[in-house]
Amino acid sequence: MTTATSTPVSYKRVVSALGTGIPVYALLVVLLVAIAVTDPSFYELDRFLAFVKRAAPLVILAAGQYLVIVSGEFDLSVGAIVTAGVVVAAELYGSFTDSHWLVISLALVLGGAIVGLANGLITTALRVPSFITTLGMMLILEGAVFYWTGGSPTGVLPEDFRALGRNSAFGWLPWAVLACLAVGAFAVWLMRRDFGRTLMATGDSERTAALSGVRVHRVRVLAFVLSGVAAALAAILVGGFSGVSAQAGRGLEFEAITAVVLGGVVLGGGRGSVVAAMAGAFSLQALFTLLNLQGVSGALESTVQGVIVIAAVGLGAANWSRIRRRSNSSGGTPS
Amino acid sequence: MKPLRKHRLLAPGAALFAAALLTSCSSDAPPESPGASASESQDDKATEQSKFFEQAEYDRQIKLADVTPEGPADKPWVQMLEPEMRDTAEFKKKGGLAGTHLCFSNAGVFNPWRQVGLKNMQAEVKLHKEITKFTVLDAQGKDDKQISDIEELTGKGCDALIVSPNTTATLTPAVEAACTKVPVIVFDRGVQTDCPVTFINPIGGYGYGSVAADFLVEKVKPKGKILALRISPGVDVLENRWSAAKVAFDKSELDVVDIKFTEGDTAKTKSIVADAISRHGQIDGVWMDAGATSVAAIEAFEDAGVDVPPITGEDQQDFLKAWKDKKLTAIAPTYPTFQWRTPVIAALDILAGKQVPKEWKLPQPTVTEENLDDYLQEGMPPLHYAMCGCEDLPGFPKEWGGK
Amino acid sequence: MTPTALAPSVLKPEPARRRTKLTDPAVGVWLAAAVVIVLGWLIVTIDGGSFFARANLTTILSNCVALGLVAVGQSAVILTGSLDLSVAYLISLGTLVAAETMQDGSVVTGILAVLALSIAVGLANGLIVTGLKVNAFIATLGTAFILRGWIEDNYTGPAGQVPASFRHLGYDRIGPIPVSIFLLAAVAAAAWFITRRTRLGHHMYATGGDEHAARLSGVRTRRTVVIAHIICSLCVGAAALFLASRLGAGAPWAGTEARYDLESIAAVVLGGTALAGGRGGVAGTLGGVLILAVLDSVFNQLSVDPFFKNVVRGVVIIAAVALYARRGRRSA
The missing domain is CATH 3.40.50.2300 (Response regulator)
Structure with a gap:
């Protein structure tokens, strides 16, 4: 964002981007410090990388979800895509035992893109609210995959497919961390391109964007496709990390949305940064780790999670309106 | 204007409603025996403790583990541990078993254990030519739906009803109501009533x-x-x-x-x-x-x-x-999936008027270092349960996802 | 266009005019429900079953009750432009509180306890949404997590016992009609009356249609949203009471296994209420609930694979909303 200081408009954007992001960075620092106090050995390279590796699928999902949310929509189908991806990969290996892992991975990514395309087209062309589109898609995917497999996956994921989620490059750097970095870099790059700006404009005000020549539908469809692809990548990592499971993606859609919102991204679109969204995912994972290290009982875990999510977003909302009010002194009501 | 008209309709409506109440009110609730609620609440206290630990039942299960089961050793699903037999003459189907309509209210197929189990049961049904109709309603893990399912099945002309309850406590009233209309067989999780003809489960x-x-x-x-x-x-x-x-x-x-x-x-x-x-x-x-x-x-x-x-x-x-x-x-x-075969066999026994155990306790084998090779089956899917007793059933191994 | 110029049209109760038109989504929904019933009857009859058998009608109606109560409540918040994802856990906690209170006390204290709990949760939801300015999706997801922790920390399974007298609500019927349907009818009528015939209702539509404009024209939008959340939770409380009477005990998974959170939203939207708020109503929601219940019954009769059911449900929900969107565009 260093290039953006030249005009007052982009200066405001910097302030607002930081403003929405500040609470999540603060939260992340607090959580990481708390983990350090609880267990200093957490910051040994191995363990820290293991933590990042564990967070990777959620971070990637959050990046995809960010694109959809910032354009003013929701994607509730990502959890189902992850489950479907893992199960389908296992089924594919069941039928074509000696497939190269790259082929299967590409097939999954393609599948994710197709599901995203369907989500996007139904939402834009048929004007179905994305909440409903993706909720329906979730039912359809889960139902179809389990109908096909008779309820439980029948194949096995071989070692070479699982390497991406489980093993490390050069013996110390987990592939998942690399994948996570790559997706992050790509998302940042994307948001700085025209696409990012039009996406943001679409989410901010569809009408204004359309009037100023943005192909609103195409931008949104693309956001859904990218979210589907991100979910497929997450499926490859999750399947690699923990193997075949019929509930690999359960609840991930809500976790991803929570992460994005923790990052100060406003539901309804138009505001927030992708880095903050990914930081939100890290915060969520750090919170889980901290609770686990503290030995908080499994039951209370969700209570703490609920309180922190509400508090963080509430804090973000408060901060945000104050900063915005200060930055455009000409008036205008914060909404 | 409309609300006014509504008010005018209210009085005759209420009268009609009251008349309907008087003439056709009926309840699908289980018949209430005198003092039932008092004894029920005692039952409930007992199970509340059992959620943590119940010494008598613990002792019983530890003892059962060493009991030699009665019945053929190669068919553990028809074996029984310390059975206490009961008469079933009152349930004997008139005119023989031919054309039996069997019904099953399933809690759901939300995990591989239940999926393997349901396949066992369906295959077991296929073994018996006398069962001409087998109706399965799946409650998808919802207590409320299973209650409706049981109500629906009791009105469908089933000769016997098999129930795998989703929740012990909450399905009890529905099972009690069903017991008055049709012989009920409960397996896996139990219910807090002894009205079912038999309750089938492994040691526990x-x-x-x-x-x-x-x-x-x-x-x-x-x-x-x-x-x-x-x-x-x-x-x-x-x-x-x-x-x-x-x-x-x-x-x-x-x-x-x-x-x-x-x-x-x-x-x-x-x-x-x-x-x-x-x-x-x-x-x-x-x-x-x-x-x-x-x-x-x-x-x-x-x-x-x-x-x-x-x-x-x-x-x-x-x-x-x-x-x-x-x-x-x-x-x-193990918590063997072969127990899904037993209810079908029990249902046919009951309809034939043969004695069955009041509580049909099945053995609960353990896989150890010694017998590991017997249960590791090449070509079966990774989530398949070895203790399915399904190897002799029609459609094995394909129906179970194996090769 | 200044916001104040919008004000009169916002406050004018549009629903009263629209009610008579055929384009009212509620009419469409009930027509669709009728079509589904006829189709269901045909399919079941061809399959050799009897759709209009007493047991089947009772099942369909009693399957409407729980989802119907939740969906009516959900309609109130969605109309107001909010959302409630905490309903599933509130149902679970409600059944537990009802069963436990009734075990030690009377039925009345049990009902009061559940309603008090509902008001508290609804108030909390409303205040978090309006006071802390947390998006309703996140706010109610957060309360859902909090309730879940509370339930899992305090209950290890079904608890409590509902007295036999209270079970009549869940099991009695008049002819083929379960008495619980009157509970749904009463709650729905009350909700219909509030949304369509009172100032509060007009404020709810106005807030959901355009919160900014509504506020500028003098609607206390925050208070309206809070009250909508309380109404929603009260309906959910009623659903919890019904389920407690049906289950005979409280169950920690009474609300979550059935996914009442997402199902209720699906039913509301199927009933023609706009997810963004401001359009639709309770009447349509009931039609949506009926469609889902009839579909369930037909699937049951045909012994459809439960996984396949989900596929059909997903397609039906998307297709229905796509149809509404088309109609809306044409009439606009």
Whole structure:
């Protein structure tokens, strides 16, 4: 964002981007410090990388979800895509035992893109609210995959497919961390391109964007496709990390949305940064780790999670309106 | 204007309504015997304690584990432990068994155990030509839907009704109501009433939990650190497994350092185990209340670069395979899926007027180092349960996803 | 266009005019429900079953009750432009509180306890949404997590016992009609009256249609949203009471296994209420609930694979909303 200081408009954007992001960075620092106090050995390279590796699928999902949310929509189908991806990969290996892992991975990514395309087209062309589109898609995917497999996956994921989620490059750097970095870099790059700006404009005000020549539908469809692809990548990592499971993606859609919102991204679109969204995912994972290290009982875990999510977003909302009010002194009501 | 018209309609409407109430009011609620509510609430208190531990039932299950079952050894699904037979002449189907309509209210097929089980039951039905109609309603894990399902089935002309209750306490009224109309067979989880003709289940959760815990007590050196992984709190069968294990661990010199809930999620399991290893330095044994995530736990040890300690699992193929391939020190108590065959057999016995046990206790075999090879079946899917007793059923192995 | 110029049209109760038109989504929904019933009857009859058998009608109606109560409540918040994802856990906690209170006390104290709990949760939801300015999706997801922790920390399974007298609500019927349907009818009528015939209702539509404009024209939007959340939770409380009477005990998974959170939203949207708020109503929601219940019954009769059911449900929900969107565009 260093290039953006030249005009007052982009200066405001910097302030607002930081403003929405500040609470999540603060939260992340607090959580990481708390983990350090609880267990200093957490910051040994191995363990820290293991933590990042564990967070990777959620971070990637959050990046995809960010694109959809910032354009003013929701994607509730990502959890189902992850489950479907893992199960389908296992089924594919069941039928074509000696497939190269790259082929299967590409097939999954393609599948994710197709599901995203369907989500996007139904939402834009048929004007179905994305909440409903993706909720329906979730039912359809889960139902179809389990109908096909008779309820439980029948194949096995071989070692070479699982390497991406489980093993490390050069013996110390987990592939998942690399994948996570790559997706992050790509998302940042994307948001700085025209696409990012039009996406943001679409989410901010569809009408204004359309009037100023943005192909609103195409931008949104693309956001859904990218979210589907991100979910497929997450499926490859999750399947690699923990193997075949019929509930690999359960609840991930809500976790991803929570992460994005923790990052100060406003539901309804138009505001927030992708880095903050990914930081939100890290915060969520750090919170889980901290609770686990503290030995908080499994039951209370969700209570703490609920309180922190509400508090963080509430804090973000408060901060945000104050900063915005200060930055455009000409008036205008914060909404 | 409309609201006004409504008011005018109100009086005759109310009169009609009252008349309807008087003439046709009926209830599908179970018949209330005098003093029933008092005794029911006592029952309830008893089960509330049993959620943690019930000594008598514990003692019974530990004893049953050493009892030699009656019946053919190669067909454990028709074996019975210490049966107390009852007469079923009152349920005998007039005109013979031919054209039997069997109904089944299933809690759901939301996990591989139930999926394997349902396939067993469907195949068992196919073995019996006299069953001409087999109606299955799936409650998808919803208590409310299962209550409606049972009500619907009792009105469908079933000769016998098999129920696999989703929840013990909440399905009791519906089963009580069904008992007045049709012979009911309950299996897997029970209900808090003795109105079903027979209740079929294996030895039970205490037996399962103590087999696994005793194994660790034997294999892990004193003061060893045990990690207990549970699926989720509040499920009676699982609570029993844990409470029996706790009894064994409390008696031993082992140190249970962590009790964690995995929610059956493999990724979460790996995280929990990895965290436990780093937090406690080492883990000397893993106790699990169900097998679904045991392979994930094994992988977590491998990923952390340490040897896999003695571990308990269940009879799922993926665990058995990992056990053999990695030469683990392991044991797999089971909650056998062959129990899904028994209700069909029991139903036909009842309709034929043959005696059946009041509580049909099935054996609950354990997979050990010695018999591991018998249960590791090449070509079966990873989540298949070995103790299915399904090898002789029509459609095996294809219907079960095997090759 | 200044916001104040919008004000009169916002406050004018449009619903009263629209009610008579055929384009009213509620009419369309009930027509669709009728079509589904006829189709269901045909399919079941061809399959050799009897759709209009007494047991089947009772099942369909009693399957409407729980989802119907929740969906009516959900309609109130969605109309107001909010959302409630905490309903599933509130149902679970409600059944537990009802069963436990009734075991030790009377039925009345049990009902009061559940309603008090509902008001508290609804108030909390409303205040978090309006006071802390947390998006309703996140706010109610957060309360859902909090309730879940509370339930899992305090209950290890079904608890409590409902007296036999209270079970009549869940099991009695008049001819083929379960008495619980009157509970649904009463709650729905009350909700219909509030949304369509009172100032509060007009404020709810106005807030959901355009919160900014509504506020500028003098509607206390915050208070309206809070009250909508309380109404929603009260309906959910009623659903919890019904389920408690049906289950005979409280169950920690009474609300979550059935996914009442997402199902209720699906039913509301199927009933023609706009997710963004401001359009639709309780009447349509009931039609949506009926469609889902009839579909369920037909699937049951045909012994359809439960996984396949989900596929069909997903397609039906998307297709229905796509149809509404088309109609809306044409008439606009």
